[in-house]
Amino acid sequence: MSDVIKIKRGVDINLVGDVEAEFAxxxxxxxxxxxxxxxxxxRFKLSVKEGDEVKAGTPLLFNKDDEQMKFTSPVSGEVAQVxxxxxxxxxxxxxxxxxxxxxxxxxxxDPVSLEREAIVEKIAASGCxxxxxxxxxxxxxxxxxxxxxxxxxxxDSAPLAPDLGMLLEGNExxxxxxxxxxxxxxxxxVHLGLNASKPVGxxxxxxxxxxxxxxxxxxxxxxxxxxxxxxxxxxxGDVVWTINPEHVVIIGRLFLExxxxxxxxxxxxxxxxxxxxxxxxxxxxxxxxxVDGNTSDKTNRIISGNVLTGTKVDIDxxxxxxxxxxxxxxxxxxxxxxxxxxxKPDKFSISRALPSWxxxxxxxxxxxxxxxxxxxxRAFVVTGQYEEVFPFDIYPVQLIKAIMTxxxxxxxxxxxxxxxxxxxxxxxxxxxxxxxxxxxxxxGLDLMKEEVG
Amino acid sequence: xKALHDFVEGKIKPNFEEGAKLHKLWPVYDGLYTFLFVxxxxxxxxxxxxxxxxxKRTMNTVITALIPCLLFGMWNVGYHHYNALGMDVTFFDQxxxxxxxxxxxxxVSYGVGLGIEFFFxxxxxxxxxxxxxxxxxxxxxxxxxxxxxxxxxxxxxxxxVIGKEVFGGTGMNIFNPALLARAFAFFAYPTxxxxxxxxxNTDVAEGQAVVDGFSGATxxxxxxxxxxxxxxxxxxxxxxxxxxxxxxSTLLILAGAGLLIFTGIGSWKIMLSGVLGGATxxxxxxxxxxxxxxxxxxxxxxxxxxxxxxxxGFAFGIVFMATDPVSGSQxxxxxxxxxxxxxxxxxxxxxxxxxxxxxxMLAILFMNTMxxxxxxxxxxxxxxxxxxxxALKTAGA
Numbered sequence: 001m002s003d004v005i006k007i008k009r010g011v012d013i014n015l016v017g018d019v020e021a022e023f024a025x026x027x028x029x030x031x032x033x034x035x036x037x038x039x040x041x042x043r044f045k046l047s048v049k050e051g052d053e054v055k056a057g058t059p060l061l062f063n064k065d066d067e068q069m070k071f072t073s074p075v076s077g078e079v080a081q082v083x084x085x086x087x088x089x090x091x092x093x094x095x096x097x098x099x100x101x102x103x104x105x106x107x108x109x110d111p112v113s114l115e116r117e118a119i120v121e122k123i124a125a126s127g128c129x130x131x132x133x134x135x136x137x138x139x140x141x142x143x144x145x146x147x148x149x150x151x152x153x154x155x156d157s158a159p160l161a162p163d164l165g166m167l168l169e170g171n172e173x174x175x176x177x178x179x180x181x182x183x184x185x186x187x188x189x190v191h192l193g194l195n196a197s198k199p200v201g202x203x204x205x206x207x208x209x210x211x212x213x214x215x216x217x218x219x220x221x222x223x224x225x226x227x228x229x230x231x232x233x234x235x236x237g238d239v240v241w242t243i244n245p246e247h248v249v250i251i252g253r254l255f256l257e258x259x260x261x262x263x264x265x266x267x268x269x270x271x272x273x274x275x276x277x278x279x280x281x282x283x284x285x286x287x288x289x290x291v292d293g294n295t296s297d298k299t300n301r302i303i304s305g306n307v308l309t310g311t312k313v314d315i316d317x318x319x320x321x322x323x324x325x326x327x328x329x330x331x332x333x334x335x336x337x338x339x340x341x342x343x344k345p346d347k348f349s350i351s352r353a354l355p356s357w358x359x360x361x362x363x364x365x366x367x368x369x370x371x372x373x374x375x376x377x378r379a380f381v382v383t384g385q386y387e388e389v390f391p392f393d394i395y396p397v398q399l400i401k402a403i404m405t406x407x408x409x410x411x412x413x414x415x416x417x418x419x420x421x422x423x424x425x426x427x428x429x430x431x432x433x434x435x436x437x438x439x440x441x442x443x444g445l446d447l448m449k450e451e452v453g
Numbered sequence: 454x455k456a457l458h459d460f461v462e463g464k465i466k467p468n469f470e471e472g473a474k475l476h477k478l479w480p481v482y483d484g485l486y487t488f489l490f491v492x493x494x495x496x497x498x499x500x501x502x503x504x505x506x507x508x509k510r511t512m513n514t515v516i517t518a519l520i521p522c523l524l525f526g527m528w529n530v531g532y533h534h535y536n537a538l539g540m541d542v543t544f545f546d547q548x549x550x551x552x553x554x555x556x557x558x559x560x561v562s563y564g565v566g567l568g569i570e571f572f573f574x575x576x577x578x579x580x581x582x583x584x585x586x587x588x589x590x591x592x593x594x595x596x597x598x599x600x601x602x603x604x605x606x607x608x609x610x611x612x613x614v615i616g617k618e619v620f621g622g623t624g625m626n627i628f629n630p631a632l633l634a635r636a637f638a639f640f641a642y643p644t645x646x647x648x649x650x651x652x653x654n655t656d657v658a659e660g661q662a663v664v665d666g667f668s669g670a671t672x673x674x675x676x677x678x679x680x681x682x683x684x685x686x687x688x689x690x691x692x693x694x695x696x697x698x699x700x701x702s703t704l705l706i707l708a709g710a711g712l713l714i715f716t717g718i719g720s721w722k723i724m725l726s727g728v729l730g731g732a733t734x735x736x737x738x739x740x741x742x743x744x745x746x747x748x749x750x751x752x753x754x755x756x757x758x759x760x761x762x763x764x765x766g767f768a769f770g771i772v773f774m775a776t777d778p779v780s781g782s783q784x785x786x787x788x789x790x791x792x793x794x795x796x797x798x799x800x801x802x803x804x805x806x807x808x809x810x811x812x813x814m815l816a817i818l819f820m821n822t823m824x825x826x827x828x829x830x831x832x833x834x835x836x837x838x839x840x841x842x843x844a845l846k847t848a849g850a
Contacts, residue, residue, distance in 0.1 A: 013502065159502075235843040307501045329502070332495050337454040339491030340509035347505025353514045353716040354505045371495040375507020376487060378582055379624025382511060383778040384720065384785055395784065398832055413836040421499075430504045432511055433624075438499035 004196040005230050007217030009391040011350055011426060013159045015307065016368045017276060017327070019267040021166060024277035032074050032284040033083075033092040033318035034060050039130055040442075041139025041449065044071070044090055052079045057104030057126055057260035060093045066143055072127025074262035074283040076102040092318065097282075103259035111181035111255050119184050123251060126260045130321060131247035135228070135240045137449045138420035138442075147241040149188040149232055154204045154245055155195035155215075157222030158306040162267030162325050165201025166278050167246055169265070174252030175203050181251055183209050186241070193227035204245065219308075220391065225423040229392050234418045246324060250283075266319065270303075270328040271368045272296040285319050287326055295328050301371050303327040308425035309438070332372025340375065347374065350388060350430050378433035386437075389426035394418065396427055400437060403444030408451050416444055461486060480574035484581035512583045514718050518709035519590050519773065523559075525705050526698040527551035530598045533653040533695055539664035551598075554654060555698055558593035561602050565609040566592070573618045584623030584630075584779075585613065591631035591773060594699025595766065595814075596638065597651040604642050608634040628821045629780045632770075632814055639814070647809055649674055652695035671695050673765045673803060677810035680752025689763045700769040703762075710772040719776040722785065723792035727771035728762060730796025735761040738804055753804050761800050770813035771796060780821040787827040795820045 036044045043064040048054060054077065059070035073079075075097040083092040106126050111119055120143050123129050132141035132150075141147070155164055168175060182190045189211045194200045196214035213231060215221045224242045234240050246264050253261040262283040268276050272295045279290060291302055292315065303310035305323035319326065348367045349356040359365045386396040394415040402410040421438040428437035468475045469482040486492070487509075496503055531547030531554075566589045574581045592609060612634035617626045639646045649670035655663050668675075668683075672694055675682040684694050692702025700706075713719025735758025742754035762768065775781060775795050782791035795816050802812025 015502075233842065235839070235846055237843075237847075301495075301501060303501055309499075310501065312501070327501075333493040335458055335490035335493045337457070337490050340507055341513060344505075348502070349505040351504065351506040351511075351717060353510055353718060356505065369502040371501050372491075373494045373496055373503050374491060374505045375503075375509065376492065376494065376580060378508045379622070381508060381584070381624045381779055382718075383781075383783045384717075384788075387785060393835065393838070395832055395835055397783065398828075413839065414832070415835075415839055425500050428500045429502065430506075432504075432506050432508055434503065434507065436498050 004214045004216050007215055007221040007226060007391050009387070010218040010220050010389050011430075012157070012218040013307075013348055013369075013429070014364060014366050015159045015271065015329075016366045017160055017269050017271040017273060017329075019160070019162055019269045019276045019278060019325075021163065022277055023166075023265075024268070024275065024279050027279060027281065027289045029075065029097055029282050029285045029289060031080060031094050031096050031286045031318075032282055033094045033286070034071050034073070034284055035092050035318060035320065036061065036071075036090050038321040039071075039140045040446075041134075041137065042069075042130075046082065046090065046093070048079045048093070050079050050082055053077075054079060054095060055102045055104045056262065057106065059127070060095070061090070063140075066124075068121065068124045069129050069140075069143055070125055070127050071130060072104070072260055074127075074260070076100055094318075103261070106254060106258045106260070108258035109255055111177065111184060114181075114184065116184050119181050122254065123181070126254050128247070128251050128254055128260065131243050131251065132241045133243070133322075135225075135234055135242065135420060136238075136417035137445045139445075139449065141241050145239050147186050147188070147239045149191060149228075150182050150186045150241045150243065151191045151193070151224045151228050151231075152210070152243055152245055152248065153193045153222055153224040153227060154200055155193070155198070155222045156306075156324070157195075157219040158308050159219070160267075160269040160325065160327060161222070161306060162265075162269070162278065163198075163201070164204065164245060165199065167265040167267075167324060168201060168203040168249060170203075171249045171252070172203050172206060174249045174256060175245065176207055176209075176252065177255050178248035178250075178252030179207055179209055181255055182243070182248065188232075191227060191231055192245075193222070193224065195222065217391075220389075220423065220426060223422060225418070225420060226391055229418060233393075236412060236417060238417070244322060244324070264324070266323070267325040268294070269325050270307075272298060272300045272328040272330055281319075283319070283321060287313055287317050287319060288315055290326055291315065291328060296330075299331045299333060300328050301331050303329070307369070308429065309422045330368075330370040332370030332374075334372075336372075350385075351432075373434050375432070375434050377435065380433055380435070382432040385430050385432060386424075386427040389430055390424070392419065392423065396424065399444075400424075400427075400435070400440055403440050403447075406447060408448065411444055411448060412452070416448055420445070458490060461489065478575055480579060480581050481571055484571070484574070487580075508583045509586075511718055512586045514716050515587045515713065515773070516590050518712040518719075519587075519594065519699070521705040521708050522594060522699040522702065522769070523555070523590070525692055525702045526594060526700075527555045529692060529701055530554050530654060530698065532693070534655070537653050537655050537663055537667050537669065538657065538661050540661070550654075554598050555593060557602060558596065558598075558600075558605055558698070559590070561605050562592045562609055563589040565606045566613050569610065569613045569618070570622075573622065579622065582623035584617070584626075588612070588630045588634075592634045595631060595635050595697045595769070595774075597646060598654050598698055599651045600638065600642075600645050604638055604645060607641070608638040611637040624779055626779055628818055629774050629777045632774055632818055632821075635814055636818060639809075647674075652697075669695060671765065671810070673810035676749075676753045676756065676764075678749065680749035686757075686760050686763065689760070697766060697769075700766040703768045706768045706772050713772065713776065719772065720778070720781075720788050720792075722788040723776050723781060723795075724771055726789045726792030727775055727796040730793035730798075731762050731767060731771070731800045732758050732796070733793075734797045734800035735759070738800070750804070761803070765803065765811045766813045767796075767799055767803075770799065770817055774813075774817050775820070780824065782824040782827050782831075784828050784831040787824070787831045790827050791820055791824055794823070 063069040080096040196216040530551035616633035738754040799816035
């Protein structure tokens with residue numbers, strides 16, 4: 001079929017708390033939320049007010065700059081609360097689910113026989129548009145643009161990541177229909193990156209109309225950014241879209257049934273979760289339903305997403321739009337006496353100055369990591385570290401420094417169009433100087449978008 | 454641990470907090486606190502789990518790698534002292550004498566250097582960074598044992614203030630601060646830094662005398678002036694030779710190099726390419742030696758190239774100074790060029806410079822200046838590749 005692309009630079013952080021390969025009993029979803037903070041590059045306007053009745057697919061918000069792009073309710077029910085932050089910025093629109101499950105009707109249609117405009121219109125109206133993320137800048141895709149390619153990663157290599165085979169199970173038809181719609185949106189191909197070393201599940205292995213490439217190696221082998229760099233790197237002026245396979249399924253349902261059916265499967269992971277299983281739920285579900293009473297009694301951090309790129313949420317928080325797992329790990333609030341001197345075996349490190357390296361030579365230890373930084377912020381001192389976990393033809397430290405000095409031309413020259421925050425997550429993990437790398441990259445992307453557009 | 458932590462947090466911290474009398478000295482408190490405890494700071498943005506490494510552990514690993522050189526240097530100082538006086542004393546006496554000479558140098562280096570660092574941190578309100586922990590250890594190891602302590606102190610002041618703080622502190626400096634201290638001492642007090650009087654302490658007590666025919670010159674000093682040396686290559690490898698305090702034992706430097714390379718904290722690329730560079734220059738000299746002008750120079754050039762690598766400060770410089778990640782080349786490709794040129798230039802300067810028979814210090818300082826240029830070309834190649842790809846694409850479209 002296709003050659004296996006070997007990813008050498010990277011590292012797998014093996015954590016305690018992998019999910020069991022079975023589904024838990026259904027958990028009732030009481031509230032869901034759409035969180036504007038999940039979507040970069042969109043200026044929001046509310047189209048409902050508290051107390052309004054909505055169906056699944058009824059617009060809650062829309063994009064001021066592109067009014068056909070709606071952000072719709074994943075469930076039917078009542079708009080319970082609009083949570084605002086500083087400067088009245090909308091943080092969450094919470095919807096209280098009724099048990100009726102009524103849907104807006106967008107009309108079923110076979111994407112193969114539809115024109116591109118009709119497909120765009122339908123996806124944008126249904127609330128599915130935000131599934132498309134655009135590179136450069138890692139923002140929600142613009143409906144007016146045609147990407148040179150659409151990339152889908154068919155596996156997740158992050159720590160404690162769920163198996164996409166489990167997440168997509170039984171959705172062959174939906175996934176294929178979604179892919180058919182995607183094929184109409186791009187001037188090029190739809191790419192699907194698969195794991196070469198593990199079974200990928202029937203949904204992904206049987207799909208047609210995609211260009212498959214296979215990858216072998218440690219994280220970040222499963223990141224779509226790596227797949228783009230290997231297949232069709234982004235140059236100045238290029239636009240590439242990315243989308244998660246579980247979202248392709250939802251788009252597939254839209255075309256098959258004419259409704260915004262936002263059911264997804266997620267995994268409950270992390271060392272502090274008692275019962276770690278897969279769950280069938282809804283986009284934007286409240287995390288409380290899964291976590292409450294199901295965690296250890298330590299001071300824990302609940303993360304929507306994985307430990308590398310996820311968002312910290314509190315017990316009343318909601319699952320992020322792009323997240324496929326909830327992870328709970330302990331907070332690392334305890335100071336550690338001479339922690340910089342004693343080579344304790346409970347820390348993960350790629351450096352051989354700690355025992356972690358030996359442990360990984362003689363076995364496959366699972367770490368129970370907490371959120372402690374293990375040090376303080378420093379200037380860049382150590383070199384060659386980022387490069388060990390960064391499989392791109394880009395100089396990561398030089399790019400980060402260009403961002404810090406806001407040197408637009410240099411950022412462009414060093415390849416900022418090709419990367420997004422998550423590509424740098426491992427650099428951030430291994431950084432001796434504890435530099436907030438992902439935040440820095442986000443600032444760089446925002447600046448570039450503002451200056452270059 | 455808990456009790457100590459409670460004591461520090463409860464009794465000491467309040468004196469330094471906002472509004473308290475000593476608040477200006479907060480960086481000092483913070484520096485001491487973080488020395489005792491890795492704080493319970495958690496990740497606020499980005500990745501939620503982090504690598505266990507930090508700058509303190511990194512620096513500490515380098516210091517650990519230096520300790521064999523320090524201990525050997527102490528003994529070596531005593532060994533040569535008593536040899537010069539023709540006295541047969543125990544190993545312990547030799548070590549004790551050296552320790553009495555060397556420890557004050559270490560104390561002055563750390564005392565003055567950290568004092569200045571603390572001072573600048575208090576003024577700027579910055580956290581205290583760990584850079585000086587290694588520099589402070591390096592400085593006494595690359596000085597002659599008889600250098601007066603006040604000169605050492607002045608060199609440290611120069612290195613820290615002019616070499617580091619004016620650029621913004623740890624991670625921002627252009628030159629290796631320890632070498633800058635040495636360069637300062639060398640140019641300010643040349644008679645204390647070269648010649649044949651400073652490497653071996655010959656202070657005599659009553660009833661003691663230096664033996665007849667004693668020479669305190671280093672191997673390189675001998676070679677530069679007479680073209681011959683009385684020390685064997687094996688003695689030089691073990692370190693039983695006069696020289697700066699910590700630089701003499703190639704064997705123990707190799708042990709330190711082993712630790713640095715194994716932990717990945719010192720770049721093996723710089724070390725290997727440095728040795729290759731030195732060997733290359735050595736071989737070139739071996740080949741052209743018959744054509745040199747003076748007989749001394751002929752003899753110096755004819756020294757087998759591998760012996761050049763174990764004489765003088767070459768090994769110490771390549772392992773502990775050239776690998777400084779801040780002042781060295783920061784790209785992996787660049788490190789090859791950087792290291793090679795250091796080795797190459799060090800041996801070249803050593804043989805050609807009549808005023809000063811060692812080249813590693815000047816070679817490294819010179820390459821510190823050149824490192825950004827090397828990196829520039831390495832990074833530029835990556836940029837060119839990207840621009841070419843874009844040009845191809847637009848031409849094709």
